[in-house]
Amino acid sequence: MNGDNHADLLQPPSNVEHAVSERTASHYTPLPTYRLPKGEHRHYQQQYADMYFARLAQLKPAVEQIASEAWADFEIGGETASRKDRVLDVREGELCWIAGTLYMEMPLKPNVLEDIGKEHWIAAPPPRVKYDTGGGLGGDSERGAHAGGGKGLAGAQIMLEDESGRLRLTGGYLSGGLLVTGAIVAVMGTENSDGDFEVLDLRVPDLPRQPSRWETEDGEAALQGKSVTTKRPISGKVAIISGLGVSGVEGDTLLLDLLLEYLLGESADPASQEQAASISRLIIAGNSLSHSSPIPSREELAAAAKKGGRKTYGYDSASYNAAPTDHLDQWLATLLPSIPITLLPGEQDPTSTSLPQQPIHAAMFPHSRAYMNPPTGPEGPGWFDSTTNPAEFSADGWRFLGTGGQPVDDVYKYLPDCEERLEMMEAMLRWRLTAPTAPTAPDTLWCYPFQDGDQFVMKECPHVFLVGNQPKFETAVVEGPLGQQVRVLAVPRFKETGELVLLDCETLVPEVVRFEVFDEG
Template identity: 55%
Template sequence: MIPKDGSMLIGEPFKDPTSVPSRNASSYKPLHTFALPKGAEKHYQQQYADMYFLRLALLKKAVIQKAHEAWDDFELGGEKATYVERVLDVRQGELCWVVGTVYMEMNLKPNVLDDISKEHWIVAPPPRETYVNSSGADDMMLEDESGRLRVIGETLNSTYVTGCILAALGTEQADGSFQVIATQFADLPRQPQRWEREDSDRTTVTKTKREKSGKVAIVSGLGITGTEDDDLTLDLLLEYLTGEATGPTDQSNAAQITRLIVAGDSLSHASPILSREDFATKKNQKKHVYGYDASAYNATPAEKLDSFLTQVLPTMPITILPGASDPANVALPQQPLHPALFPHSRSFANPPALSNETLHGLDSVTNPWEGDIEGWRVLGTGGQTVEDLLKYVEDVHPIEVMEMMLRWRCIAPTAPDTLWCYPFQDDDPLLLRECPHIYLAGNMKKFGRRVIEGPAGQKVLLVAVPKFRETGQIVLVDLESMEVELVECGVVQPGV
């Protein structure tokens, strides 16, 4: 049952350790799509309305084109569907289609006005698990520059969320609402060829021979708290990644991993904005301390993360994204974790001025993040976008949400409505310009994966990465075959 070289339960004489193959280089080319301007260039006075305007303006064309393809021949009772440019121009009883931004009116959705009046409340309501009202009293609107149109219809239930751009085919009812028969959305954008950016950089036409690609390991939700109970599984993960644990065969397998992606939530209580619970505990232990209270800061979790990274880095390059509970800015796109958090591991990164070009070392990147690994375009997020979108809908699996986000070409459709977001003015990087080959979302409750196809033959691998702290799982993606596997670290506790 155990292969011959698998059992290390042998004593003297010690045989010479078999040498484990070295890792291959990780071909890595990050994009800086989500980097915000630095310092004084970063402004927060802009209105969010511009984001919606921009989104509609940029996506309208694609949606209209899709709708034309689908509905130009469409007839209902001898009546041809026509395109109406502004939602307010819809005539009653006329079969037509319009394009607009979805807005969901939900009573349970957080509301800025409520937030303001919260100061007068005795007890604020708990954060919502879902915005869906069980009585079904939620309204959906379609909005463009001209105004809003209330839309109803069976096809809409639990399908769209605030912020996505939609073409809706239907007729206006007597009560003024728009009865929808069918909908269209932009669908996947153009997908770059593998190695496209690398090849375009080369002046010579000759194709360089590339080595067979290895695997990329993805972990999210390390959730380091600084207490001991999470240490051991983390140790096992560390020893697996460095190829120290297990026998020669499995060590060679581990050597195929050429990069580690840490997809958010590496620390568990480090967000600059405290969660409700953290805030409550903090408030209770109020002391009379003036100025900065050094005792309130616990450096242990950050030190542990640093130590983990430092021990993995000699054998494997790492890309680390911030997540909801990490010490980065809270508004999307989250900017890279500051190198000061990594006093030891940052020596594996380029010096500060060039640190965002670290190809073989520690690359602290934005969330969401986009880049090329082994020629494939990879889009990764810390999971907040998916998490927030799931609150709008019921009985939907995260992997489906991820699929819809790509098809809507919106990486964060619910921002800025229910998800904090930088007020982009002239360009919105959260719109999907190029279709990735691999789309990752970290910090999901469960592992999930799916391959979707686009209208032009685009193939995208979607991976929902589970929280390591809760499941002990990391995901390996073979970058040659696009196969996915899981590695699970666990401890059998005594007496179980």
């Protein structure tokens, strides 16, 4: 260092007052869409078949309206396609269309009854990346979409079912679209001599009605007898992140420390601090902890039994490690005085396994829960909102729909020829289903057995659809038939990529801030 620069380091305190940046206010309204009943009102004795029938009853009118408009004048050889109310009403050689629920009979899809029968005789195979017959165990290989199989459902049998029966679908048309178990569709074609339905065209419910911006807040104000204002507050940016993967291991928190300093405006130049001040809310979309589930798998229990150890179900004080949750709690508590946080649970987080996952309990956050609304306190948004997965909420007037990633990951397993996560997310929007494969529980994606209606059906179209814990950042805008526009965001795992997504709440245009740690040597 040159001698001329020493004076810059040793100076008396300055009387110059530094400018203090004000964080942009957050305008946030949580929605209880995926909250389950509490206590004795929550039941698990119901059958999952009722949930499929409820889903069909909810979406059948919408898909039938689209189908009737599309096929009203469709003719082949002078015969007009007629509508059938039930699967059993379809007759051989008659041109018709019918609405129902798709079901995929996949040879390699997990079967809970087979798993229980085999676990005492052979070791369980590793988890499969795909459920098709063309791929090997846990990996990809060359596949081709067979006639009669959907896009990537090689070797699968595709059925259409309703409350009256089931009809097998076939035809080359099915290979051109994304099809999974649980989707509600209308198909048009004819039944052949083998009893299979040759599909000539297919329709889905497509995007539902999309509310206007600030409609949720204006509706709440009207219900409370307050005047609806036309003067809107200044919107900032929403920070979205997923896959923090806090492990509690010393030396594994450098990326988290960099993120913390950035969000608090304690690092970088004044321009970057101004950008941090414009962030009005942080959304954490699942997997905040690293493999923290306290429930051992059947394979782990079987291995323990063979070694002569005792089987331990649920909480085990001898193996429980509080370090991950303590580190996460301390990290959140450092942020919360400065920025409000919405926390969605994920597959690895300590809450219910089945969807919709309920909020992580306040007992897990002894330092951060002071920023939550108490259970007996006033209704409304808390500064720290531990919410469900999936979750719906309104931020700066926009309707958000977010998940921790499990539904998209499960749809991915059904589609061996499709690797595009954005394409799957768009399909879920057009199916109007937040978790299309959920009622296949307990085989592929576990869920609560709803009875009064399927909560995974989208009642209204979101403005932002975000999915956490994806392989990489991707974004697109999905447009609907009535002018709906949805910003779709695939949010990567922060622990692997170091990427934070910033969404401008005026333009809904995202940008990525990347944090990197360089290894020495």
